[in-house]
Amino acid sequence: MTDSSSIRFPDGFLWGAATSAYQVEGSPLADGAGPSNWHHFSHQPDAIADGGTGDVACDHYRRYEEDVALMRQLGLQAYRFSVSWSRILPEGRGRINPAGLDFYRRLLDRLLEAGIQPCATLFHWDLPQALQEQGGWANRDSANWFADYAHILFRELGDKVPLWATLNEPWVVVNDGYMHGVHAPGHRSLDEAPWVAHNLLRAHALGVQAFRADGQGQIGLVVNLEPKYAASVGPDDAAAMSRAHAYMNRWFLDGVMLGSYPDELAEMFGQHWPRFDLADMALLLEPFDFLGINYYTRSVNRDAPQNPPPHAESVRQEGAEYTEMGWEVFPEGLTRTLQWVKQRYGDPPIYITENGAAFADPPAHNGRVADPRRVEYLRGHLRAAHEAIRLGVNLKGYFAWSLLDNFEWSLGYAKTFGLVQVDFSSQRRTIKDSGYFYRDVIARNGL
Numbered sequence: 379m380t381d382s383s384s385i386r387f388p389d390g391f392l393w394g395a396a397t398s399a400y401q402v403e404g405s406p407l408a409d410g411a412g413p414s415n416w417h418h419f420s421h422q423p424d425a426i427a428d429g430g431t432g433d434v435a436c437d438h439y440r441r442y443e444e445d446v447a448l449m450r451q452l453g454l455q456a457y458r459f460s461v462s463w464s465r466i467l468p469e470g471r472g473r474i475n476p477a478g479l480d481f482y483r484r485l486l487d488r489l490l491e492a493g494i495q496p497c498a499t500l501f502h503w504d505l506p507q508a509l510q511e512q513g514g515w516a517n518r519d520s521a522n523w524f525a526d527y528a529h530i531l532f533r534e535l536g537d538k539v540p541l542w543a544t545l546n547e548p549w550v551v552v553n554d555g556y557m558h559g560v561h562a563p564g565h566r567s568l569d570e571a572p573w574v575a576h577n578l579l580r581a582h583a584l585g586v587q588a589f590r591a592d593g594q595g596q597i598g599l600v601v602n603l604e605p606k607y608a609a610s611v612g613p614d615d616a617a618a619m620s621r622a623h624a625y626m627n628r629w630f631l632d633g634v635m636l637g638s639y640p641d642e643l644a645e646m647f648g649q650h651w652p653r654f655d656l657a658d659m660a661l662l663l664e665p666f667d668f669l670g671i672n673y674y675t676r677s678v679n680r681d682a683p684q685n686p687p688p689h690a691e692s693v694r695q696e697g698a699e700y701t702e703m704g705w706e707v708f709p710e711g712l713t714r715t716l717q718w719v720k721q722r723y724g725d726p727p728i729y730i731t732e733n734g735a736a737f738a739d740p741p742a743h744n745g746r747v748a749d750p751r752r753v754e755y756l757r758g759h760l761r762a763a764h765e766a767i768r769l770g771v772n773l774k775g776y777f778a779w780s781l782l783d784n785f786e787w788s789l790g791y792a793k794t795f796g797l798v799q800v801d802f803s804s805q806r807r808t809i810k811d812s813g814y815f816y817r818d819v820i821a822r823n824g825l
């Protein structure tokens with residue numbers, strides 16, 4: 379039963395929606411842009427479920443003015459997007475491509491004219507291919523490449539962007555790109571993965587230092603968190619839950635908030651786990667202004683010794699509701715996760731930088747797209763977010779994933795998360811019922 383009592387969020391709570399460059403922009407090589415590793419990866423045979431690539435996507439690189447108009451129609455107060463590193467630096471380092479900067483200046487000007495706060499992510503997985511070919515994040519120099527890139531953006535775009543994020547979901551880069559090989563660069567290496575994670579966090583810290591030197595506004599880190607439950611009360615499943623929790627939720631946050639990695643990681647990686655310099659661990663503690671949390675679901679884990687770290691597997695829950703991603707709809711996990719972050723990491727300011735659901739939506743009919751399951755998903759998770767605020771979590775805003783149906787990485791275009799439907803054959807946008815629902819939430823600052 380949905381609770382019918384109305385709720386109001388705090389004054390000034392920030393309401394937005396999110397996208398990322400490679401998932402929506404298209405035109406990957408336009409106007410002097412260099413290829414990213416995702417451009418390279420998505421063109422590999424069988425890399426993407428429906429054979430999709432980011433070549434066109436939502437054509438946002440060319441339709442951004444129409445899309446900002448859609449954001450206005452939804453009454454968004456903020457828009458979270460990412461900058462394509464290889465538009466700015468086609469070889470990843472050195473030569474700047476002015477046309478790349480100009481695209482983001484145009485987008486920022488449209489947003490500011492519309493009274494929409496930009497929230498820019500520096501890195502949302504699309505590393506310049508030229509840097510991937512120099513080892514990418516496995517190369518210790520990657521942290522410096524990132525800091526140089528960050529410095530350019532702060533200098534060139536800093537006066538138009540109040541909220542910055544260094545990285546989006548470093549865990550996914552490691553788990554999907556370096557452990558399971560299903561994301562760019564498609565590696566499976568217990569030796570590379572810990573160093574990739576470490577260099578990503580070093581990059582984050584050096585990026586924050588660059589921001590302190592000449593940035594304006596606030597800067598944060600965006601992580602995906604998924605509360606872990608045990609499939610049974612047995613000790614093996616409890617241990618599996620604890621390993622899964624360390625691997626997915628604590629690895630990166632302990633690194634940057636506590637200056638150490640969970641002991642469980644050294645245990646589960648064994649001889650593949652490096653010895654990290656103390657100087658590195660001190661760097662990781664570079665303070666930043668807010669934590670971005672991306673929440674979708676929980677997982678219930680049982681022991682799976684045959685699996686790679688964390689030697690666990692998730693168990694489907696009888697009677698539960700699942701999205702098209704195979705993710706359980708579990709809003710109470712959001713409240714629990716926000717409380718856990720508050721208690722473990724010293725009550726940092728938090729934005730929910732992504733929350734949303736993929737459901738099989740019907741095609742637009744008479745200018746409408748009925749997506750009641752997404753409306754209920756959002757309603758339930760907004761209630762859960764409000765409950766966290768009631769429990770004292772310093773939650774400052776919420777960004778729905780996603781503004782538009784878009785390229786869902788290795789799953790291609792079939793998984794649709796948008797508040798706005800995109801007909802990829804015509805590029806026609808249609809606001810879904812969930813978009814109108816969200817517009818009313820923003821207008822009321824609550825449910």
Ligand SMILES: OC[C@H]1NNC[C@@H](O)[C@@H]1O
Pocket residue numbers: 398401547602672732779785786795
């Ligand atoms: O899977 C849905 C989203 N999750 N976080 C990162 C985004 O790029 C994904 O589309």
Ligand SMILES: [Ca+2]
Pocket residue numbers: 388389390391392773774
């Ligand atoms: Ca507030």
